[in-house]
Amino acid sequence: xxxxxxxxxxxxxxxxxxxxxxxxxxxxxxxxxxxxxxxxxxxxxxxxxxxxxxxxxxxxxxxxxxxxxxxxxxxxxxxxxxxxxxxxxxxxxxxxxxxxxxxxxxxxxxxxxxxxxxxxxxxxxxxxxxxxxxxxxxxxxxxxxxxxxxxxxxxxxxxxxxxxxxxxxxxxxxxxxxxxxxxxxxxxxxxxxxxxxxxxxxxxxxxxxxxxxxxxxxxxxxxxxxxxxxxxxxxxxxxxxxxxxxxxxxxxxxxxxxxxxxxxxxxxxxxxxxxxxxxxxxxxxxxxxxxxxxxxxxxxxxxxxxxxxxxxxxxxxxxxxxxxxxxxxxxxxxxxxxxxxxxxxxxxxxxxxxxxxxxxxxxxxxxxxxxxxxxxxxxxxxxxxxxxxxxxxxxxxxxxxxxxxxxxxxxxxxxxxxxxxxxxxxxxxxxxxxxxxxxxxxxxxxxxxxxxxxxxxxxxxxxxxxxxxxxxxxxxxxxxxxxxxxxxxxxxxxxxxxxxxxxxxxxxxxxxxxxxxxxxxxxxxxxxx
Amino acid sequence: xxxxxxxxxxxxxxxxxxxxxxxxxxxxxxxxxxxxxxxxxxxxxxxxxxxxxxxxxxxxxxxxxxxxxxxxxxxxxxxxxxxxxxxxxxxxxxxxxxxxxxxxxxxxxxxxxxxxxxxxxxxxxxxxxxxxxxxxxxxxxxxxxxxxxxxxxxxxxxxxxxxxxxxxxxxxxxxxxxxxxxxxxxxxxxxxxxxxxxxxxxxxxxxxxxxxxxxxxxxxxxxxxxxxxxxxxxxxxxxxxxxxxxxxxxxxxxxxxxxxxxxxxxxxxxxxxxxxxxxxxxxxxxxxxxxxxxxxxxxxxxxxxxxxxxxxxxxxxxxxxxxxxxxxxxxxxxxxxx
Numbered sequence: 001x002x003x004x005x006x007x008x009x010x011x012x013x014x015x016x017x018x019x020x021x022x023x024x025x026x027x028x029x030x031x032x033x034x035x036x037x038x039x040x041x042x043x044x045x046x047x048x049x050x051x052x053x054x055x056x057x058x059x060x061x062x063x064x065x066x067x068x069x070x071x072x073x074x075x076x077x078x079x080x081x082x083x084x085x086x087x088x089x090x091x092x093x094x095x096x097x098x099x100x101x102x103x104x105x106x107x108x109x110x111x112x113x114x115x116x117x118x119x120x121x122x123x124x125x126x127x128x129x130x131x132x133x134x135x136x137x138x139x140x141x142x143x144x145x146x147x148x149x150x151x152x153x154x155x156x157x158x159x160x161x162x163x164x165x166x167x168x169x170x171x172x173x174x175x176x177x178x179x180x181x182x183x184x185x186x187x188x189x190x191x192x193x194x195x196x197x198x199x200x201x202x203x204x205x206x207x208x209x210x211x212x213x214x215x216x217x218x219x220x221x222x223x224x225x226x227x228x229x230x231x232x233x234x235x236x237x238x239x240x241x242x243x244x245x246x247x248x249x250x251x252x253x254x255x256x257x258x259x260x261x262x263x264x265x266x267x268x269x270x271x272x273x274x275x276x277x278x279x280x281x282x283x284x285x286x287x288x289x290x291x292x293x294x295x296x297x298x299x300x301x302x303x304x305x306x307x308x309x310x311x312x313x314x315x316x317x318x319x320x321x322x323x324x325x326x327x328x329x330x331x332x333x334x335x336x337x338x339x340x341x342x343x344x345x346x347x348x349x350x351x352x353x354x355x356x357x358x359x360x361x362x363x364x365x366x367x368x369x370x371x372x373x374x375x376x377x378x379x380x381x382x383x384x385x386x387x388x389x390x391x392x393x394x395x396x397x398x399x400x401x402x403x404x405x406x407x408x409x410x411x412x413x414x415x416x417x418x419x420x421x422x423x424x425x426x427x428x429x430x431x432x433x434x435x436x437x438x439x440x441x442x443x444x445x446x447x448x449x450x451x452x453x454x455x456x457x458x459x460x461x462x463x464x465x466x467x468x469x470x471x472x473x474x475x476x477x478x479x480x481x482x483x484x485x486x487x488x489x490x491x492x493x494x495x496x497x498x499x500x501x502x503x504x505x506x507x508x509x510x511x512x513x514x515x516x517x518x519x520x521x522x523x524x525x526x527x528x529x
Numbered sequence: 530x531x532x533x534x535x536x537x538x539x540x541x542x543x544x545x546x547x548x549x550x551x552x553x554x555x556x557x558x559x560x561x562x563x564x565x566x567x568x569x570x571x572x573x574x575x576x577x578x579x580x581x582x583x584x585x586x587x588x589x590x591x592x593x594x595x596x597x598x599x600x601x602x603x604x605x606x607x608x609x610x611x612x613x614x615x616x617x618x619x620x621x622x623x624x625x626x627x628x629x630x631x632x633x634x635x636x637x638x639x640x641x642x643x644x645x646x647x648x649x650x651x652x653x654x655x656x657x658x659x660x661x662x663x664x665x666x667x668x669x670x671x672x673x674x675x676x677x678x679x680x681x682x683x684x685x686x687x688x689x690x691x692x693x694x695x696x697x698x699x700x701x702x703x704x705x706x707x708x709x710x711x712x713x714x715x716x717x718x719x720x721x722x723x724x725x726x727x728x729x730x731x732x733x734x735x736x737x738x739x740x741x742x743x744x745x746x747x748x749x750x751x752x753x754x755x756x757x758x759x760x761x762x763x764x765x766x767x768x769x770x771x772x773x774x775x776x777x778x779x780x781x782x783x784x785x786x787x788x789x790x791x792x793x794x795x796x797x798x799x800x801x802x803x804x805x806x807x808x809x810x811x812x813x814x815x816x817x818x819x820x821x822x823x824x825x826x827x828x829x830x831x832x833x834x835x836x837x838x839x840x841x842x843x844x845x846x847x848x849x850x851x852x853x854x855x856x857x858x859x860x861x862x863x864x865x866x867x
Contacts, residue, residue, distance in 0.1 A: 074862070139742045142726075220729045233693050233867055236595040239623035241602070319760060383596055390603040398607065402590075481600050485562060485588045485609075496591065499732075500570045502759060 032358045032367070033445035040354035044373035046409070047416050051252060051376055053388035057245035066246040075230070075247065079254075082227040085147055085219075086212045092152040093208045096301060097159025098201055102189065103294050105167040108284040110291070115298050116164065117518065122305035123157040123470045124517025126491065128217035128498075129510055130154050130305075133312035135221055146222040153305040154218070155211050158418075158467070159204035162425050165463040166200035167193070169429040185285045198265070199428050203421035206262045206375075210417065213251060213379040217476075227251065228381050235383065244384060251379040259375045263368070306514070313510050316503035329493075334512050337473055337489040340404065344411030345469035348419045349461065351412055356423025356461075357453060361432060371424075375417045382477035385414055390481060407482045411472045418471060419464045426460020427453060466520035474513060490516075560585025561799040562609050564601060566594025566616040567784060575807075575815050582806050583799055594620040594695070602627055606791035611800035614655075614786050614807075617695035621652040621787050630787040631797065633804065640808045641825050644846065645783050654783025655807045656816035657823035658749040659843060660700050661769045662778065663689075663735050668744040672770040676704075676778030679745070680719025688725035689734045689743035692867045696731065696749055696782050702857045703846050704777040710860070717864040727866075738767040747778065754821035754835065771836060775844045783825065 031037075058066045069075065103109050104116040122130075131150040134141055141149065174196070178188045219226045227247065234244035287294050352374070359371040377385060389410050393401040400406040430453055438448045454461070476491045483492070490513045497506035560583065565572060569591045580587045590610070592600070598620040601608055613630075615621045624630050630651035638650055645654035664672045668687070673679065679688055691697050705713045726743055728734045734746040735753060746767075753769045772779035786807055788800045806812055813824035818832050831837050861867045 136740075139737075139740065221733075223727055223729075235599055236593070236693050236695070239595055239598055239619060241599055319764070383599075387599055387603055390600055394604050394607045402609070477596070480592045481596065485559075485590045492591075496569045499568045500755060500759075502570060504759075505570075 032362050035445045035449065036354040036358050037366070039351070040358050040370050043351040043355050043416065044370045046351070046413055047374050048376055049392055049413065050380060050385045050388035053391045054245045054249050054252065054380070054384070056391075057241050058249050061242050065242065066249075069243045069246040070250055075227075075250070078225060078227045078230050079250065081225060082213055085144065085151070085224070085226060086209050088144075088148045089151045089155065089212045090205045090208050092148065093156040093159045094201060094205055096152065096156040097204060098163050098194075098197065100156075100298060100301065101160050101163040101167055101197075102193070103298060105164050106193075106285055107294065108286050108291075109294055109298070112284075115302070118302045118306065119160055119298065120157045120466075120470075121302075121514060121518055122154050123467070124474065124514045125154055125306065125309045126217060126474045126476075126494065126510070126513070127151060127154045127215055128221065129309050129312070129494075131218040131221040133309045136312065136315075137308075142223050144224055147219050147224040147226075150218040150222065151212050151215060155208045156301075156305075158207045158211065159201060161463045161467055162200040162204045162422055162460065163197050165422070165460040166197050166425055166429065168459060169426070170196050200425040202262050202265050203425050206258060207378075207418060207421055209258055210255060210375070210378040213254065214381050216381055216383075231381050231384065241387070248380045248384045251381075252376055255375055255377075255379040256372060258379075259372055263371075310511070310514065313507040316507040319504070330508055330512060333488050333490055333493055333509065334516060336487060337491070337513075338516060340407060340411070340489065341469050341472035343404075343408045344415070344472035345419075345465050347408055348412045348415050348468045348472075349423075349465040352416055352419030352423050352464070353454075353461070355416075356420045357427050357449065359420065359424045360427035361435075371420065374420045377413070378417045382414065382475065383481075386410065386478035386481040389413065389478070393482075402482060402484055404484055404487075407479065407484075410478045410482050411468075411475060414475065414478060415468050415471055418468050419461075422464020422467060423457065423461050426457035426464070429460070430456035469520050470517045473517060558586070559588035561587045561611050561796055561803060563587060563589045563612045563614055563803075564597045564610045565589050565591050565614040566597050566620060567591075567614055571820050572614065574819070575812060578811065578815070579803055579806055583802055585799060587803075598623050601629060601789065605629075608789055608791055610789050611792040611796040612786060612788060612803055614784075615652075616784050618647070618652075618654070618699065618783055618785055619695040621647060621785050624787060624789075625649050625651050629790055631790045631792075633788065634801070637801075637804055637808065645781075645825050646785070647787070652785050652787035653804070653808070654785040654825050655812070656784050656820065657781050657825050657838070658696070658751055658784070659771065659823065659838075659841060660696065660778055660780045660782065661748060661750045661753075661771055663738040663746040663748050663753060663767050663769050665738050665741050665744050665766060666768050667741065667766070672745065672768075674773055675776045676747070676772070677716065677776075680716060680723060682723070684745065685723045686726075687744035688720070688723060689728055689737045689746035690720075690725050691728050691730050691734050691748070692861060693727075694730050697747060698857050698861070699782050700747070700778065700780045701861065703780040703844060705857065705860075706846055707775075707777050707844055710856075714860055714864065717860065717866060721864050721866055725866075735767060739765060741766070749782070750835070751821040754832075771841055773842050775842050777844050779841065779843045780846065781823070781838070781843045784822070 032040075100115075100119050104112045104119065109115060127150055130153055131146065134146055134150055138146075170193070174192050175188050178192045179185070183191065214228060216228050216232055219229055220232070227250070231244045231247045234240050234247065355370050355374050358367050389406070390401075393406055397406065434452050434456070435448050438452045439445070443451065473489070474491050476495055479489055479492055480495070483489070488496075490509045493509040494506050494513070497503070497509065563576070569589070572589075576587055576589055590597070594616040597613065598615070601610060601613060601624060604610075613621065613624065621630070625647055630647075630649075632649075632651050633653060638646060638653060641653050645657065646652065662672050662676075678684075701713065701717070704716065708716075726737065728737060731748040731752050734743075734748045735756060737743045738746040739756070748769075750769060750771070753765070753767065756765050756767075786804055788797065788804065792800060808826050810826070810829055813826050813829040816822045817824045817829060817835075821832050821835055823831060823835075823838050858867070
């Protein structure tokens, strides 16, 4: 470990004096404006709250006990299994997400707009439903294969959405130059387009990785022992919070390493548009003979990721007798879900903005730390984060405990990284020189943010908001513990009905979840800058 | 086009942040708050009856028993809950151990046999369930009469169980009490060697048996009756078998209730009345008829089709002695089953 006093000048020496700072970001020396720093630090402080709880619980029986839990052979084994699963799912999501984004945004794919809506829908399917559907159809999938399949199918939109937004935002001029210099469409994609997508794809991949690490629904159904299952066993089998906290702390370390690794892959390339900052729409690439193949690929993904779970819901309705069609409860529940999810998405996006802007525009320890903080708790299972919020709320915010505002704050803590990743990728594409120009023309830092940076980044930020909206809608563990007593969301109803095996009664709630998620997907699919 | 989008987003955000706040604080304050680890579908009608009986609003927070007990431990004496209705004895035991439960009066405790309540006198069972073998008749013409049969090689790869589920662990603890740690460890190793398939809960074990994914499964009796009620008797292929002669595999487990310390006097009063109501003939009959469980208070009959407890030969174990769950878990971990 280098001491901070030594590392700062050492880093500065790596670039010769007078060399231009990497475009897309400011020089290392410039500090972000207070307008950004203050809210960003507050956001980061909220995001690391659960870590404080983990420390309290993990160490309540002394460090030796906690270390005993962590150093156990089984812990290492579970960690390796989790990492194996994570790597596989991230690779699969990158392949599916990037290919679909390119096909729907940049090619003359027939029905591109409809496809771009359809391929974001899997996000609304709870991993539990997907895993259940596959397991019913093919029990032999249980284990690694089934877990990897189910998790890929529900989480590839984490990659698709930011990459599609980035593709819409990149300047086609780059590609036109490459084409004019003799590159074919495929080579252009590989050498010009793909590198520009790196921040969006890496950010999405990171979210997928953290999602896989924290998932319990799919792996428990698929009976694949992962690290998170170890944590749940600690609660469910031994009613013991100490080992669960110690194991969660390991996940936090994993997250910090993953975020650091992702930061390293970012490099120093220029992601912003050239020219005035108004991107034209790229001329869609003709698919030619590959059209049928491209259509088959999109169709297959939508069929397995959305069609198949929907068909399973239909099957539930057909075989069960518990179908008590109750439109009143369904619509009340749907409205409640919409309300809390929209509020959750709005708050999360708002809080993520300063962190995302700083992470995109600035280098240095502060920017780094803020981003790390936003992510730190994201791989920790929902139940642990929920208990952390219970711990703090009953002590320091008793009047808010089990009231809607606290539930919304919980969504913010849980899903901050989703919005931060989207904001950061979007801001990276807006040329920083425009910020400087606006400043020199007398705009305040806040004015620059409002009038220059955010309007340019709006599509990406909106994609992040939509993503957050959908994940809030299907959140379960924290909602169960923190919702106002008696309140139901679609996810909690789904949990209740499937808990007694009343699959027919559960089907309408699952279907409503998927349909409601289609609304933001549709808006985003339709929106073209 | 960008401008309107940003503006729409901002307006949307403002509306979204304000909307849910408007919905807060509706209705009369509840006289009693219950944390229920039992499913809403199973207990909601009973809660409505309880409301009438108490003459006050009853609010219920539903969740997983273990997670709710963790939540109650985090809340400590600042909890709003007056009563904890648990799916299993283990979650109540965890709260009892941390001294979060108030002692119950003798008159209440005496309604239930000592074997079916907590040894510290701070929680009581309200309904019983029996561990049974679920089997697929197509694969298993004659189910075995003891769990000890299951370690034979013929069952390799054909057993389903829910190792992290509280009722399975209570069964293992029961076996330790009945047959000793060494015998239990040997049995668990034999089970492990037969490569049983681990499921998340009893319902999924039953589902696996029903689909023929496994030939035999260890589960609680009432899941089968629930599935028959949901799908119809002819659509459920699995059958269940009650184990005779005090076999440890036929343990009787309970779902129970405890009053939380820290509730104000008024709520504690309602909570006490609620416990007595749950042990009343009306509520006991509800458990028997609706959830197909065993009533724990004398004089109430089991549902039709469910064999009465007297005709079964469950092992004679004091549930108060099942508190050595920690050792059970350590054993399961050592053997490699969880």
